[in-house]
Amino acid sequence: MTDGNRWPGGHEGQDAIRFHDNSFRGPVQAEGVQHINYYSGPPEHTPKQPKQKWWHRRAARAIVAVTLLLSAAGGYAVYALAKSLNGGDAQAIQVSRPLDPGSATLPSYVHLQAQEDCASDVHYYAETAADYQNGDKRGQRSLGPVAVDITSQTSSDEAVLLVGMRVLDVQRQPAPTTGIAVQDGGCGGQVDVRPFATNLNKTDPPIFAEPSGGHPPVKFPYKISPGDPEVFRLAVDNTTCFCAFAVELDWIAAGKAGKTILDNGGKGFLSAAAPAVPAYQLDSTSHLMRSTYQRIVPSHS
Helix, strand or coil: CCCCCCCCCCCCCCCCCCEECCEECCCCCCCCCCCCCCCCCCCCCCCCCCCCCHHHHHHHHHHHHHHHHHHHHCHHHHHHHHHHHCCCCCCCEECCCCCCCCCCCCCCCEEEEEEEECCCCEEEECCCHHHHHCCCCCCCEEECCEEEEEEEEECCCCCEEEEEEEEEEEEEEECCCCCEEEECCCCCCCCCCEEEEEECCCCCCCEEECCECCECCCCCCEEEECCECEEEEEEEECCCEEEEEEEEEEEEECCEEEEEEECCCCCCEEEECCCCCCEEEECCCCCEEEECHHHHCCCCC
16 A cells, blocks of 8 residues: 555646635645755854853754654654654544536546445344344344445556545434344454544534554545555444445546445445444353443444
């Protein structure tokens, strides 16, 4: 995976970024640092300056060092500085949303897909505890922080950039008051992904890119490199509803802007909450043991 994402050449010297309410109108200028050297000869008569106190000299050196670091390392230096100032925890970055997403057709050499990932080991069942214990598992849905893995890849050297991502409601129903919640496992192993998070409890849920594994949060626009597929894992927090949602990706390819809606074949991706139903865990003999919903479904809201 690549951390340095730049626009292709041809836009240097253009200040084409316009930010407004976390949105932009493309194109986007290539990142870069201008190195400007200033020189002037010494004056003929240099007045003697009073000697600086040692703490003034140290503060001046620190300011110069930080300035050079930020100029040389760009966005990653900002990330690292923010990480150190926040006790080692870097800040998440809200994903941009273009004002004019465009209507172009996605080229055939670009592939965008999404699938549900097992991020929760707790499930809702539309039945009683006795039915569950007898082997019935009707109406199963994952509870808690579900996730969707979004894969993007291209087979061409043509520049392809992801420029925005948003969550769309497909269906929203109140949380059920009957049935049970059971922590009964079923998740697989983790893979190397770029983490994102959203919260369905909010209207028009914003998406945040998060740091992970020593890497700073993903910044959009994000360039897709050939032979290097990227996986974005969108973790979804939900404490209020039985919901289905889709993910919209905004992109620019072959110089044209468009959007692709990933909706799990029209069904949407499922996210469920059921805080009012009885909650259980399994004991060592796989029998139900009464618990609390807050214990088995922790919220990240």
